[in-house]
Amino acid sequence: MAIISSRATAADIAKSAGVAKSTVSLAFSAPERVSAKTRERILNAAAAAGYTPNPVAQSLKTGRNNIVGIILADLTNPHGGAVLGQAQQTANDIGYMVMTTTASHDPKRDLEFVRKFEQLNIRAAIIMPSGSSDEYVGALSASSIRFVTYGHKLSGLACDHVGLDNRMGMELLVRHLVDLGHRRIGHVAGNLRQWSGTERLDGLRESLSDAGLALEDKYLGFGEYDEEASYRAALKLLRKKDRPTALITANNVTAIGALRAARDLKLRCPEDISVATIDEVPWSELISPTLTHAAQPIGDMAACAATWLIERLEGQNKTELPRFIEFPPKLIVGQSTASVDGH
Amino acid sequence: MAIISSRATAADIAKSAGVAKSTVSLAFSAPERVSAKTRERILNAAAAAGYTPNPVAQSLKTGRNNIVGIILADLTNPHGGAVLGQAQQTANDIGYMVMTTTASHDPKRDLEFVRKFEQLNIRAAIIMPSGSSDEYVGALSASSIRFVTYGHKLSGLACDHVGLDNRMGMELLVRHLVDLGHRRIGHVAGNLRQWSGTERLDGLRESLSDAGLALEDKYLGFGEYDEEASYRAALKLLRKKDRPTALITANNVTAIGALRAARDLKLRCPEDISVATIDEVPWSELISPTLTHAAQPIGDMAACAATWLIERLEGQNKTELPRFIEFPPKLIVGQSTASVDGH
DNA sequence: CGTAATTATCGAACCGGTTCGATAAATGGT
DNA sequence: ACCATTTATCGAACCGGTTCGATAATTACG
The missing domain is CATH 3.40.50.2300 (Response regulator)
Structure with a gap:
């Protein structure tokens, strides 16, 4: 029912709280740098106006954003959907949005998408690689994007990897x-x-x-x-x-x-x-x-990939070496196997 | 192998082509408004520098972008993945990127995502609705986003609908x-x-x-x-x-x-x-x-939804009434049905 | 050929934030 | 109470485009 107040801006809030635009900005991005009193005043004004910093403007200035990419090889295999679903959930829960693409096993499309991601200031992506050639790996390495490979490890690309043992x-x-x-x-x-x-x-x-x-x-x-x-x-x-x-x-x-x-x-x-x-x-x-x-354990694997990705994004692991994990599979015995001598 | 030229800007191209920044902008967004000569000069300079207009800046100024949203109720059902995959492909082929979310059948999450989309200047989305209450529909109507509902029609929401008969x-x-x-x-x-x-x-x-x-x-x-x-x-x-x-x-x-x-x-x-x-x-x-x-016919349905969505976005259908289509299902006879008298 | 009507290009303002250096206010030490 | 720090706030510049009104260059035409 909330009337979507057509676009309150930082300047509006600044005026109504009697402070400078830059202080409004600080109140949101670095609250500790603003005195308790004014912070409260600003936050109240913001709440009243339904104000929230515009992520597009933020992204333009900072070159960052809260979007992670996912590049899948395939969505026709239910596996892809499961991975995407879990990764999405994990990302959303931490306040990130997800941009997905499906390359249909075409390495060239993978690279196109990487380029698009760069333009959009997306800085991290989970990728189920469609290729493995030297130039493919080279292009990924040259990219400004931090990857987590999922499923297929790419030798030659220094990045986190999540897969199956x-x-x-x-x-x-x-x-x-x-x-x-x-x-x-x-x-x-x-x-x-x-x-x-x-x-x-x-x-x-x-x-x-x-x-x-x-x-x-x-x-x-x-x-x-x-x-x-x-x-x-x-x-x-x-x-x-x-x-x-x-x-x-x-x-x-x-x-x-x-x-x-x-x-x-x-x-x-x-x-x-x-x-x-x-x-x-x-x-x-x-x-x-x-x-x-x-x-x-698809759920665990996908959640791990998403978590690692965002850890990198938030900089806790700037210098740390690439991580590598292979989840253990579990044997499920069905009716399709039997003793060799007709059982 | 192309060296990712770290960020050529419109100003750079302007200088190297001897024109104003605004002319560079025109050369890309409205080529017919620039004389053939200068246009060529600009495009050459741009190509040499690997320049491409920054979509984030564009979006900030214009309030538009080339991203469509997809809000799914569920990705554990393979149906969701199939729809997403097809819609994605259609969108990508026309130069759009796709931002996905999965609400896990929670109407409240649907609405959160809608809000996020608005902030990101996303103006159109396919939605497999998770809810149908009055306030849910009301919130969608109030949103600035053009929807195409998929699967479940929402009575009370004036938007295109794609579903099954x-x-x-x-x-x-x-x-x-x-x-x-x-x-x-x-x-x-x-x-x-x-x-x-x-x-x-x-x-x-x-x-x-x-x-x-x-x-x-x-x-x-x-x-x-x-x-x-x-x-x-x-x-x-x-x-x-x-x-x-x-x-x-x-x-x-x-x-x-x-x-x-x-x-x-x-x-x-x-x-x-x-x-x-x-x-x-x-x-x-x-x-x-x-x-x-x-x-x-999931493929056709999803492709239709994506196409309609983008048609709306590109304004060919500003005034046209909501469209409604129900695709005909096809009977596939399997072994699970037989004549009632033991066949 | 001169003036009116077009067409091409330019510069400045703007989108809505962030960030930095500078100034003002508050706090601390003696 | 006085000066040295520290902390809070401000204003201006900037991110990289778009857009508009104004000026410059062409073209049209009597």
Whole structure:
């Protein structure tokens, strides 16, 4: 019901409180520099007029603002939405607004958005990188923006990073499958130009080797984090006469592709083929069969990224070295994995 | 690789092109008002210096900018992410940036965000309304922001609206079920304080009546667009001795709750109970059983909302009356519905 | 060719704050 | 009570554009 008083300005408040415009400014931006009496007078006048400092003017003068950017690679995957939602909430709660963009996996668009952010005086952003080339990383480094990378770490960019412990995820899945008696374990990999893709692949290799096994080349398919590609890759693996008894996939989309492939080949899951994946699927409890997976604590991860970002912004960590955290995934056993001997 | 020239200003360009600062401004904002010669000289100088007008300064002076807002009720539902992604893309393609917020169904937060938007000179926003009370609508009307409502229409707010043809959706579902021989059709409704909730309920009633049937009170449950509430509501309906043979649910979350209820009661779907819903479920083809549903053309809807919004912003439609569009849903038949006599 | 009507360019004021150096007021020490 | 500090307030300049009224340069035309 409050009538939006059309734009009270600092000068108005100054007049009505009998002080200089600059004092009004101080009363808001550095209250301790103004005597208790006048501060109260100013604040009262401001409240009466519904005055609040104009953030655009502030930003012009100071080159700062209360906006953080988020650059996502993808919003079609529910993961992106979840990250955005949590990061947004965290940021909003501390008084920051969020400007979002989605690059649709196009590194060039990432860089365009970075440029826009700079123009808007946005000084910090969470980025799910779409690229990893030298010039891409170079452009990000050259930018005046402080980044927190999410999901895919960029080697060569000195910034905070929040991600998943991919190696641990693979270890959980491998151990689970090995315990069920599987020996021929295949993999539909993600995008190997991205940190998470190679980490997951390397982690898988390592975990298999710890179990006295190895990832055979013929059991390795390339899904590119794309459902269609994953479908084809899985199809190829599952058509072999000595097909793997279990498939580990690199993320949710990849798993969906693999499941579709199994179904189309009339392979029953888990009786004929076990499938386990990193990453989760929304409403996974209704998917049939429910997926065994290494779940990411998305909420915690996104909140961490937002918090770190704003810490940097507010300068508490000017000199501190880049931080790096990998959250531990959690093994959720579903119906998609079973003992190798038909259980 | 372009070295980010630290901030060339209009004054710099003016000097290097031998003109006044105001002429530089004109060269960018109203090129036709500057002679071809000087315009070229200015543009060259600008290009050489990597100059681009500072949007913050522009916004301070003009009270305008190239930012649109999006206020979502929810980002945990994949629907929100899809809408955001599409709207974002549309906006970005026309040179607009997007500021997002998520109110988590709290009308008060909606209004806070509106206030922030105003301060930031954002003049237009897409809103998935979280509330519908008089004061809520009043506050939106009083705001200087042009809205496009998405999903839930607000009666009393004169603005463009983009939504789904909910009545048609219900008609599709009812006809499908009636054709399968169902006569006892139950409903788990959504949030009846929201337009879409009542539209869907009314649409259902109407469609049933067209088929010579009626919605009996005992077959009506209230799901509030919440999974838990829907679960409980469905449980109650399905426990009746003369339980409905088919259930229509108000949206995806509601359907999930209903399916869980059926499963927990050891009712087989579709043999014992058919379930159909408005709204879709991501990766629905893997859910078991696949859901019969009235699918929303989310991409088209979101693109339309973004386009309309920006049209308003750019003033082509100053005087035109509010527009209203309801996109037709499409019936997707899955495995969750079957003939009433055990098929 | 001279004057009227256009068109191009300029300078100054302004948007609404912040910040700095200077002045005024309050406080402290002896 | 007197001077040295410290603290509070002020005025002016500035951030980087836009916009308006005024002047200068063109063009039109009788």
